[in-house]
Amino acid sequence: MGNTLVAIIIGVLAIYLGYRFYARRIDRTVIQADKKRATPARLYMDGVDFMPTNRNVLFGYHFKSIAAAGPIVGAITAAALWGWVPSLIWLVLGVMFMGWVSDYSAIVVSVRNEGNSLSATAHRLIHPRTRRLLLLFIFFYLLLIAGAFGNIVAGTLTDPRVPLGIVALAVLGLAAGHMLYRMKMDLIPVTLIVVGGTLLAIFLNASATGPVATTFKNFNTWLNDLRPGGIVTVLNPLNPAGKQSVPITISFVFWLFFLFGFCYLGAILPIWRYAQPVNYIGFWITGLTVVFAGLGAFLAFFIKHDLSTFNIAGFTHFGGPASIRASGQIQPLWPMLFVTIACGAISGWHALIGSVGTARQIENEEDMLPVGGGAMFGEFTLGLLSLLAIAVAAKPGATPVASFAQGIGDFLNIFRVPLTYGTALGFAAFVVIVITVVQLVFRLMRVTLAEGLGDRSPIFKNIHVGTLVSMAATFLLVISGTWIYIWQLFGAANQLMAALSLLVVTVWLASTRRNPLYAGIPAVFMYVTTMAADLVILYNLYKIVLVKQWGVAGHEIAVIGSLVTIIIGLILFVAALFIGWDGYRAFQRYRERPVEPAPAPGGVTA
Amino acid sequence: MGTEQAQSPEPQPKRKRFLGAFGAARDVMYGMASHDMSRYAIRTRASMEHLFILITMGDLLGVPILPPYYSLRLLPYVVPQVSTWKRRMLRERDITDTLG
Numbered sequence: 001m002g003n004t005l006v007a008i009i010i011g012v013l014a015i016y017l018g019y020r021f022y023a024r025r026i027d028r029t030v031i032q033a034d035k036k037r038a039t040p041a042r043l044y045m046d047g048v049d050f051m052p053t054n055r056n057v058l059f060g061y062h063f064k065s066i067a068a069a070g071p072i073v074g075a076i077t078a079a080a081l082w083g084w085v086p087s088l089i090w091l092v093l094g095v096m097f098m099g100w101v102s103d104y105s106a107i108v109v110s111v112r113n114e115g116n117s118l119s120a121t122a123h124r125l126i127h128p129r130t131r132r133l134l135l136l137f138i139f140f141y142l143l144l145i146a147g148a149f150g151n152i153v154a155g156t157l158t159d160p161r162v163p164l165g166i167v168a169l170a171v172l173g174l175a176a177g178h179m180l181y182r183m184k185m186d187l188i189p190v191t192l193i194v195v196g197g198t199l200l201a202i203f204l205n206a207s208a209t210g211p212v213a214t215t216f217k218n219f220n221t222w223l224n225d226l227r228p229g230g231i232v233t234v235l236n237p238l239n240p241a242g243k244q245s246v247p248i249t250i251s252f253v254f255w256l257f258f259l260f261g262f263c264y265l266g267a268i269l270p271i272w273r274y275a276q277p278v279n280y281i282g283f284w285i286t287g288l289t290v291v292f293a294g295l296g297a298f299l300a301f302f303i304k305h306d307l308s309t310f311n312i313a314g315f316t317h318f319g320g321p322a323s324i325r326a327s328g329q330i331q332p333l334w335p336m337l338f339v340t341i342a343c344g345a346i347s348g349w350h351a352l353i354g355s356v357g358t359a360r361q362i363e364n365e366e367d368m369l370p371v372g373g374g375a376m377f378g379e380f381t382l383g384l385l386s387l388l389a390i391a392v393a394a395k396p397g398a399t400p401v402a403s404f405a406q407g408i409g410d411f412l413n414i415f416r417v418p419l420t421y422g423t424a425l426g427f428a429a430f431v432v433i434v435i436t437v438v439q440l441v442f443r444l445m446r447v448t449l450a451e452g453l454g455d456r457s458p459i460f461k462n463i464h465v466g467t468l469v470s471m472a473a474t475f476l477l478v479i480s481g482t483w484i485y486i487w488q489l490f491g492a493a494n495q496l497m498a499a500l501s502l503l504v505v506t507v508w509l510a511s512t513r514r515n516p517l518y519a520g521i522p523a524v525f526m527y528v529t530t531m532a533a534d535l536v537i538l539y540n541l542y543k544i545v546l547v548k549q550w551g552v553a554g555h556e557i558a559v560i561g562s563l564v565t566i567i568i569g570l571i572l573f574v575a576a577l578f579i580g581w582d583g584y585r586a587f588q589r590y591r592e593r594p595v596e597p598a599p600a601p602g603g604v605t606a
Numbered sequence: 607m608g609t610e611q612a613q614s615p616e617p618q619p620k621r622k623r624f625l626g627a628f629g630a631a632r633d634v635m636y637g638m639a640s641h642d643m644s645r646y647a648i649r650t651r652a653s654m655e656h657l658f659i660l661i662t663m664g665d666l667l668g669v670p671i672l673p674p675y676y677s678l679r680l681l682p683y684v685v686p687q688v689s690t691w692k693r694r695m696l697r698e699r700d701i702t703d704t705l706g
Contacts, residue, residue, distance in 0.1 A: 046690035048652045053641075056630045060637020117702045135701055187640070272650075276643050283639050356703050448701050 004308040004388050005301035007088060011384045015377045018096035023104065023373045026518050030509070031108050033365040040115030041361050050115060052363040055370055062358045063375040064283065066103070066350040069149055069434040070343025071383030074491065076390040076400040077484070078340040081324070082333050083315040084391045090337055091387065094345025095380040098522035102498045104372035105505040105519050106351035110359030111368060113508075118355045122504045125511060125590075127582040133575045134500065138352075139448045140568050141497060144490035146441045146470070147477030149434045150259055151486065154478065156401050156431055157255035160216035161208055165428045166435065168201030169285075170262050173278035181272050194277070195284045198428075202285075206424035220251035231479075234558040237544050238484055240323045248479050256478060259435065260471050266439030267446050267467040275439055282432040289408060289429040290385065296411030297388045307410050310391040329544045335533040338526075339491035344383020346526065348497020350376065355501075389426070401430055445470035473564075480561020482545050485537050489569055492533045496576050499526035503583040511590040527580055531573065538569045656691060 027033050041052040053061075078087045106118060113121050123131035157163050172194040179185040179193070205212045224230075230247025237244060266275040300308040320331035343349065354372055362368055389407025390400060398406070408426030409419050417425075446466035454461040460469070477486055502523035509516035545562040549555040663680065664672035672680075 044690065044693055046652075046694050048645075048649050048694065050690075051645075051648075054633055056633035057637035057641055060634040060639075061641040062637075064638040064642070117700065119700055119702050120698060131700070138701060271646055272643075276646060280639060280643065287638065352702050353705050356705050444701070444704060447704055451701055 002084060002088075002310040002314065002391065003301060004297045004310075004392065007084075007384065007388055007391075008298055010088065010092060011381060014092040014096050015380070018100065019373060019377060022096065023100050023369055026101075027104075027369045027373075030514050030518060031368075033108075033368055035364040035366045037365055039111050039362045039364060040359070041363060044115065050360050053361040055363065055367040058358060058361055058363075058367065058371045059374055059378075061361075062103075062354065062371050063378045065353045065357060066343070066347070066375060067379050067382055067433070068343065068349070068437040069152075069430070070347060070349070070491075070494065071341075071379055072386040072404065072430060072433065073148075073152060073400075073487065074341035075344055075383045075386040076404050077487065078337055079312055079387055079390050080394070080400055081316070081320045081331060081340065082318075082337055083313045084310055084387060085314040086333055086337055087341060087387055088384075090341055091344050091380060091383050094338075094341075095377060098498075098502075098526065099344075099346040099380060100373035100376045101519055101522055102346050102348070102502055102505075103350045103354055103376040104369055106354040106501050107359045107362065107368050107372040109505050109508050110355040111362050111365065112512075115360045116355075118351060118501055118504055121355075121508065122500075122579075125504065125507050126579075126586040130579055130582050133579050135448070135452070137493070137497070137500075137572060137575045137579075139445065139452065140572055141348075141490075141493040142441050142445050142448065143470070143473055143477065144486060144493050144568065146438055146445065146474040148483070148487040148490040149438045149441075150256065150474050151478045151483045152401065153259050153431055153434050153438065154252055154256035155399070155483075156427065157258065158220060158249070158251050159402070159427065160213040160220065161205055161424060162427045162431060163216055163255070163258075164205035164212055165198060165202035165424070166262070166431055168198045169278060169281055169432060169435075170265070172197050173274055173281060174265075176277035176281060177273045180277065191280075191284070194281050198281055198285060202424050202428045203421055206420045208420075220254075223251040223254055224249050226250055229554075232557045233554045234480065234561075235482070235545055235549055235555070237327060237329050237482060237540070238324070241327050244327070253479070256475070259438065260475075262435060263439040263442045264467055264471070267442040267470075268463050275443070278439070279436050282436045285425075286429045286433045289412070289425045290382065292415060292417075293389070293408045293411040293426070294381065294385050296414035297385060299414050300392075300411060303414055307392060307414075312391050312394045327544065329540045330536060331540075332536070335529040336488060336536060338529045339488050339495050339533040341383065342491040342494045344380055344386075346495065346498045346522070347379075348494050348499075348501055350379075351498060351501035401427070404430060442467055442470055442474075476557075476561050476564055478561075480545075480558050480565060482541065482558075482562060482565070485541050485545070485562075486565060488533065489537050489565065489572075492530045492537060492569075493572055495526055496530040496534070496572065499523050499530055500576065500579055500583070502526065503580065503587075507583055507586045507590060510587050511595045513594045516587075527576075531576060534569055534573050534576075538566055538573075541566050541569070 039052070041050050044050040045052065075087055075091070078090075109118070109121055110116060113124075116124075119131045119134045122134060157166065176190055176194040179190045180187065204210070205216070207213060227250055230249045231253055232248045233245055234248055235244050236246045239246065266278065269275070297308075317325065318333045319325045320333075324331050338345075358371060362371065386404060389411065390403045391407070393407035393410055394403045395406070405423045405426030408429065409417075409421075409423030412422030412425060413419050446463060449460045449466040449469060450463075459465050480486075502519050506516045506520040506523050509519060541562050546559060546566070549559050549562070663677065664670050667680070669676075
């Protein structure tokens with residue numbers, strides 16, 4: 001039986017050993033970071049995109065940019081499927097040998113290539129079509145993020161203890177933008193007003209029997225009574241056999257549209273008006289919750305020993321829990337664990353952000369490791385905290401998000417925060433961290449549609465059309481009902497993106513006569529694993545969702561949704577095959593004829 | 607000052623270390639909370655300034671409609687950082703650049 005202290009000690013050791021002995025060695029001997037070499041931020045300083053920035057500021061910026069819902073949802077889902085032991089092992093080994101490599105190396109390649117993005121570097125080093133394929137890949141990747149996160153947020157908002165804080169976040173986000181940029185108020189009073197207001201709304205809605213939660217409960221019941229069978233019936237493969245047909249309720253659809261409304265504002269309004277203030281409030285809500293919950297998880301062993309003990313199985317079965325195996329679907333630990341837990345161990349999203357945002361602000365090369373690698377180890381702690389929260393608080397019948405919120409409430413209770421308020425903060429932190437990502441994703445999808453289709457169909461240049469088309473596609477994915485497969489497909493796309501970024505890094509290392517193994521081995525492992533996972537997901541979607549629902553009355557939309565998901569999975573698979581093949585050929589080409597002379601042996605520091 | 611140092615040689619480096627750690631924590635907080643907002647504001651201001659200068663350049667010189675040839679010849683004097691501006695404008699971008 002595990003406990004929080006043991007898991008935290010393992011986590012701290014992983015960070016220390018991984019950073020101190022492996023990451024630093026690679027930085028010194030393979031990359032040979034040199035603080036005297038001019039970085040793009042110094043070379044091309046324009047005061048805007050290229051701007052030398054203090055390493056501590058940049059660490060905070062990079063961490064905030066990469067920390068999203070991935071490590072939280074992935075850890076709590078995987079722990080429920082295979083147990084906490086394999087989840088912990090993958091988190092630890094993943095971040096030690098692959099996670100930091102991906103984040104750090106994406107920054108290195110960009111810094112050493114004039115601040116170019118990964119896709120631009122791939123275009124130059126691998127093949128021109130690699131860039132086009134990557135951009136196609138990215139659009140569907142964004143769609144899967146929206147589908148996976150949208151589903152889980154809408155489901156969480158149907159809990160009557162949650163909505164008021166999120167409504168307040170939207171209203172106060174607008175107010176914060178107005179106060180800061182129109183009324184020119186000082187940041188501190190604005191922070192006190194908007195963060196205080198959001199916290200107040202969260203606490204007012206905290207009690208399940210309180211007036212606010214009761215009102216939301218009655219409202220949801222009223223909505224569901226309008227059409228008791230729901231708007232459509234879908235199949236939930238996580239439910240036990242015989243109980244897999246579930247209705248998509250009207251209250252779920254209502255909160256899904258609320259989410260779309262929230263994100264619509266984020267996608268079409270100027271960033272300063274809504275998206276940034278919402279992110280700013282969200283930072284305080286999630287930051288405070290995560291820091292105190294993390295401290296609580298550590299102190300729990302000494303203060304409330306029973307609270308630190310894990311309540312879930314260490315290991316269920318290689319094929320997942322019995323109910324999953326009985327339903328006929330396949331969920332083998334390899335490769336599925338490695339795509340279910342995405343961002344806490346390794347993530348392609350980080351590489352994208354790092355190459356275009358962080359790399360262009362690196363002041364000197366010695367900052368690349370503490371910023372890129374350090375932030376990834378920081379995100380690992382977020383994944384670890386999520387795993388601890390669900391491990392101590394999981395109860396039969398509770399959803400993973402409810403267990404996570406309960407676990408956060410338990411950890412905050414160490415500091416005498418009432419359990420009801422702590423749990424409400426857990427819910428709020430979860431929804432806030434997800435919703436801020438989803439609004440960014442819709443904004444990016446709108447831009448991608450305008451870039452990709454705007455020349456052929458000018459209507460896609462219209463911001464409303466681009467946003468609404470993105471939301472319609474997301475809606476179809478969400479109401480197909482198979483959240484677990486969409487989540488895993490998102491994880492596969494995310495990890496595949498990490499594999500492809502590592503592939504670009506490996507090719508660059510070969511082209512500069514550096515030892516490519518530290519990036520090449522993780523690239524191959526992640527590539528093979530995620531391609532295999534993609535095939536497993538496609539099999540499950542076909543065998544469990546499509547075949548079982550084909551021709552069944554009332555399941556038509558679920559069938560269309562799963563067909564769309566299968567097509568997306570196939571597109572990602574084929575695109576990755578081409579990129580992998582081109583990458584392999586480029587690697588062979590550069591191994592025979594590197595473009596740069598070999599670096600001096602022994603590194604630049606003694 | 608000298609007497610204080612003789613009495614307690616330790617506090618100075620300790621205090622320096624504490625201030626250093628406090629400053630680092632403050633920087634990290636700023637990076638997480640506001641750096642993105644500052645960057646966006648700087649980016650907006652830079653674009654607006656460039657646009658404004660280019661629009662008003664003719665009037666500033668007393669030539670309302672300036673022939674393009676002279677506009678381009680005078681541009682480096684009107685926009686001192688024209689090389690960085692040119693690099694910004696001409697840098698090839700794709701969708702991933704909007705993430706930064």
